[in-house]
Amino acid sequence: QVQLVESGGGLVQPGGSLTLSCAASGRTFSTYVMAWFRQAPGKEREFVAAITRSGGSTSYTDSVRGRFTISRTNAKNTVYLQMNSLKPEDTAVYYCAADYHWTIPPRNKDEYDYWGQGTQVTVSS
Secondary structure: OOEEEEEOEEEEOOHHHHHHHEEEEEEOOHHHHHEEEEEEEOOOOOOEEEEOOOOOEEEOOOOEEEEEEEEEHHHHHHHEEOOOOOHHHHHHEEEEEEEOOOOOOOOOOHHOOOOOOOEEEOOOO
């Protein structure tokens, strides 16, 4: 089992940057694929980015590719989401998620076993 705690959210102007962190505790962090999802008011939770256990491969939803970067530091039990060129439509609660069973991180939220509590990101002038 793993516990996840996100941090780094906040209010930022359009075009600005934020870096989210997700600290994990419990079972060996390097055995989990990790992902970031987000949920805007009135919308379903959607996939943002994912990373393999070693960090050697990443994937992104089209709307953030080229602006967001997911990374992980297994020695620190932490996964990051660097967000640049933020847009108002990026406003959402951002969640990190972990899964032990998959080798290639899935994009379906239902495949993930563990979730953090979420951190709010608001992009507004």
